[in-house]
Amino acid sequence: MIPYQVCNRCVMDTSEPEISFDENGNCNHCTAYLSNEHNLALQSDTSKKEDLNKLVERIKSSSRNSKYDCIIGVSGGVDSTYVAYLVKELGLNPLAVHLDNGWNSELAVSNIQKTLDNLGIDLYTYVIDWHEFRDIQLSFLKASVRDAEIPTDHAIISVLYQVAAKENLKYILSGANSATEGIYPVTWTYGIADLKYIKGIHSIFGSKKLKTFPSTSLSMKDYYILLKQIKTVPILDYIDFNKEKAMQIIQNELGWRYYGGKHYESIYTRFFQGYIMPVKFKIDKRRAHLSTLICSGQITKAEALEELKKEIYPAELYESDREFVLKKLKLSETDFAEIMKLPIKSYKDYPNSKNYFEFRKKVVPYLRKISLMH
Amino acid sequence: MLRKRIIPCLLLKEEGLVKTVKFKQEKYIGDPINALKIFNEKEVDELVFLDISATERKEEPHYDLLSEIASECFMPLAYGGGIHKIEQISKILSLGFEKVVINTAAVDNPDLIKEAAQVFGSSTIVVSIDVKKNLFGKYQVYTKRGTYNTKLDPVKHAANVENLGAGEVMLNSIDRDGTMSGYDIALIAKVSNHVSIPIIASGGAGNLQHFYEALTLGKASAAAAGSFFVFHGKNRAVLINYPSEADFSQSQIF
Numbered sequence: 001m002i003p004y005q006v007c008n009r010c011v012m013d014t015s016e017p018e019i020s021f022d023e024n025g026n027c028n029h030c031t032a033y034l035s036n037e038h039n040l041a042l043q044s045d046t047s048k049k050e051d052l053n054k055l056v057e058r059i060k061s062s063s064r065n066s067k068y069d070c071i072i073g074v075s076g077g078v079d080s081t082y083v084a085y086l087v088k089e090l091g092l093n094p095l096a097v098h099l100d101n102g103w104n105s106e107l108a109v110s111n112i113q114k115t116l117d118n119l120g121i122d123l124y125t126y127v128i129d130w131h132e133f134r135d136i137q138l139s140f141l142k143a144s145v146r147d148a149e150i151p152t153d154h155a156i157i158s159v160l161y162q163v164a165a166k167e168n169l170k171y172i173l174s175g176a177n178s179a180t181e182g183i184y185p186v187t188w189t190y191g192i193a194d195l196k197y198i199k200g201i202h203s204i205f206g207s208k209k210l211k212t213f214p215s216t217s218l219s220m221k222d223y224y225i226l227l228k229q230i231k232t233v234p235i236l237d238y239i240d241f242n243k244e245k246a247m248q249i250i251q252n253e254l255g256w257r258y259y260g261g262k263h264y265e266s267i268y269t270r271f272f273q274g275y276i277m278p279v280k281f282k283i284d285k286r287r288a289h290l291s292t293l294i295c296s297g298q299i300t301k302a303e304a305l306e307e308l309k310k311e312i313y314p315a316e317l318y319e320s321d322r323e324f325v326l327k328k329l330k331l332s333e334t335d336f337a338e339i340m341k342l343p344i345k346s347y348k349d350y351p352n353s354k355n356y357f358e359f360r361k362k363v364v365p366y367l368r369k370i371s372l373m374h
Numbered sequence: 375m376l377r378k379r380i381i382p383c384l385l386l387k388e389e390g391l392v393k394t395v396k397f398k399q400e401k402y403i404g405d406p407i408n409a410l411k412i413f414n415e416k417e418v419d420e421l422v423f424l425d426i427s428a429t430e431r432k433e434e435p436h437y438d439l440l441s442e443i444a445s446e447c448f449m450p451l452a453y454g455g456g457i458h459k460i461e462q463i464s465k466i467l468s469l470g471f472e473k474v475v476i477n478t479a480a481v482d483n484p485d486l487i488k489e490a491a492q493v494f495g496s497s498t499i500v501v502s503i504d505v506k507k508n509l510f511g512k513y514q515v516y517t518k519r520g521t522y523n524t525k526l527d528p529v530k531h532a533a534n535v536e537n538l539g540a541g542e543v544m545l546n547s548i549d550r551d552g553t554m555s556g557y558d559i560a561l562i563a564k565v566s567n568h569v570s571i572p573i574i575a576s577g578g579a580g581n582l583q584h585f586y587e588a589l590t591l592g593k594a595s596a597a598a599a600g601s602f603f604v605f606h607g608k609n610r611a612v613l614i615n616y617p618s619e620a621d622f623s624q625s626q627i628f
Contacts, residue, residue: 098611098613100404100612102404102405102408103408104408104412104614105412105415106411106412106414106415106416109412109613109614109615110416110615112606112613113606113613113615116606116607122607122608122609122611123606123607123609123611123613124609124611125606125611125612125613127402127403127404127612129390129402130390130404130405130408131389131390267411324411324446327407327442327446328405328407328408
């Protein structure tokens with residue numbers, strides 16, 4: 001067992017099994033984050049502003065014949081709500097897309113409603129068949145991997161692509177951003193794009209046929225990216241995205257309400273991140289988020305350490321969520337106790353496309369160049 | 375005066391929620407338990423669950439699901455779908471439902487209403503009446519989820535179930551179902567003028583003005599809606615919503 005160590009610069013620690021530290025005690029994650037020349041969160045505001053203006057022009061001219069300019073995803077959370085606010089400020093006319101995986105909280109739906117009503121944005125919702133999705137979520141719990149939220153993330157991306165292709169739109173403006181979530185160890189979540197992994201786990205542990213789960217195979221992804229020329233742009237990277245300020249703005253302008261934790265707008269997410277992750281996998285995902293905020297200069301390390309002392313999951317919320325989650329997943333207390341006791345596995349123990357992804361990373365830039373020549 | 379009730383009416387098909395247009399075009403809208411949790415937190419007055427496949431299925435209601443629903447729900451609940459026996463009513467009430475909604479059996483076996491009202495009290499028995507206009511504009515009562523024309527006149531049928539002891543009539547316009555184009559006010563007014571038990575208007579709500587019309591011009595005691603509470607905007611995107619107290623009072627509903 002390796003001795004416990006926390007990074008000198010950020011708050012990442014040895015709960016990340018593949019973490020490494022340099023001679024100054026700084027970890028590989030914040031070092032990579034700070035030395036990435038493509039990291040837009042670290043670039044100057046003036047150059048970003050210019051890039052943003054160009055981007056808006058490109059988006060507008062890409063959609064002259066469409067009712068909408070671009071696609072945005074909405075979850076009711078800070079990031080996607082701020083994207084909605086920002087794109088309207090920029091004079092764009094987005095179509096909002098929401099994935100309903102059966103775990104929306106009241107806060108999530110009312111935040112979405114207020115945001116869209118106040119900004120005059122149209123909505124499209126994709127509802128996954130709940131019995132099918134429960135089967136997938138249970139499969140991931142039984143597989144005993146940390147990546148239990150991957151099916152949702154994969155489905156969101158797939159629906160965004162599907163709608164963009166159907167509406168003939170070239171831009172998906174995503175709320176993913178390097179200023180607040182740039183640090184993200186692969187050992188904590190793997191597989192968002194790896195359909196082989198998702199289907200592999202489901203075929204081992206699931207019992208239902210997948211009919212409505214929105215998925216994107218690699219050839220579909222090529223179709224969207226190369227043939228349909230759909231681009232996913234992390235638009236929050238083009239501005240000085242500050243979480244505190246963003247929250248202030250959407251609260252004042254849109255009547256948005258906070259739900260008390262990153263991605264806590266989904267009941268399953270907060271139960272997974274607030275209970276299963278720390279108790280079973282000994283991981284406090286806030287460390288990654290807070291480390292990013294330290295590196296992007298939004299908080300100090302001392303503030304991050306203070307934040308980590310706060311309870312990860314308010315006791316009252318935990319009690320009611322636990323009962324609700326077990327009821328929805330149709331798990332008895334005994335079933336759940338067994339799941340919590342299963343030996344911990346990783347994606348490496350199941351079918352996956354990791355090697356193929358590494359290969360593609362090298363090849364796709366060339367393919368893209370070739371397709372642009374036509 | 376009693377506060378007027380605004381009631382989300384959710385359609386169950388097997389274990390999922392659906393929404394229809396004119397009793398057809400079923401669209402899957404999600405997991406009933408999650409919908410219920412959201413409505414709970416929105417503090418709605420009352421909720422109605424109707425299992426639209428129950429009569430056809432000719433089996434018992436899904437008691438397990440109903441029990442989960444009842445255990446999750448804080449507000450008064452009504453269930454309808456496939457009820458044709460006293461024992462079923464007794465079981466559903468024992469699970470925690472306040473009311474049962476009876477449609478087909480109220481036509482096929484009126485004695486059931488009489489007996490149920492005597493055993494459980496009128497306030498627990500809601501008779502739902504599905505109405506469609508024929509080519510000549512005449513209102514006719516349909517049963518079996520809108521597939522069987524009884525040729526009954528809704529006013530007479532409503533008066534009849536009132537005499538049998540029903541506590542409420544849920545009056546549903548098949549033609550307006552899911553259209554969000556407004557209630558059939560003429561139908562609602564016609565029935566509420568002839569019976570003294572409360573009428574729940576249903577079918578067609580698309581905005582707050584529609585509720586106001588049903589409760590004032592239609593003289594209904596309550597207004598139920600489906601699409602209005604589960605869809606957002608012109609794309610009919612699934613998003614559960616319920617107006618705030620302030621929105622209702624601004625529209626003079628409360």
